[in-house]
Amino acid sequence: MARSVFYSFHYVPDNWRVAQVRNIGAIEGNKQATDNDWETVKKAGDQAIKNWIDGQLYRRSCTVVLIGSATAGRKWINYEIEKSWNDGKGVVGIHIHNLLDNQEKQSPKGRNPFDDFKIGERPLSSRVKTYDPPYLSSQNVYSHISDNIAEWVEEAIRIRNSG
Template identity: 70%
Template sequence: MARNAFYSFHYVPDNWRAAKVRNMGVLEGNRPASDNDWEKVKGSGSAAIQDWIDGQLKGRSCTVVLIGSGTAGRKWIKYEIKKSWEDGKGVVGVYVHNLFDRDGLKATKGRNPFDDFTLGSKSMSSVVKAYDPPFSSSEYVYGHISSNLAAWVEEAIEIRRKN
């Protein structure tokens, strides 16, 4: 049975890459917001965005942070990571910079968003894993993520259970 996952990503540059990962069918994920839905939520202010995220996180066992060039440090991605951890969900990162976007372009590798958090006296990035597929070919990166994502999510849930 596929796990229910919440996908966290920087919408504008990475929505195409995120759609590729979601459409792999490896996990059951949250329904993607259309551009119009997201603009409506975003235009309603911070409280509405937070409520929307909280609703999307309900019933999820893991948050998969799809890491692109500008993911780390973004306010709402930080909120999604923090809220997921506090709610006892597994959290895992997957670098997607080498997947093609809709224009057939790749991005630069971004920094690890888990470096922005501490768990007690240690960095979250020393506990939460961020996987960087070891390929430069978009096709191979896609295959690597597809083959490993379910196991990474199970591992993230187990890591969270122990921490």
């Protein structure tokens, strides 16, 4: 059975990379908003954005944060991470900087977004696993993610369910 996940990512620089991960098909993801959909939601204000995110997170078992060069620290990604964790969902991070974008370029590795959150005195990154495929070739990175994403999601759910 494919898990139903929410993909969290920085849209403008990473949507091409994210599309590659979504197309793997090992897990079912939320429908990606089009530019027009997102602009409509943004114009309605912060509460509308929260409501939209909350609706996208509904009935998802895990949030997969696809980490590009500028993902960490973004307001709505932070909201998605915090909401997912507080709602008891599995949370996992995957670095996607070595996947090629639509101009066939890679990007610098971004910092871990889970370092920005605390559980008691410990950073969330001490509980949430983040994977950085150990390859420079975009094809090898894609294959590594494809071969492992379903297990990474299952592991994130197990970690979250363990307390």
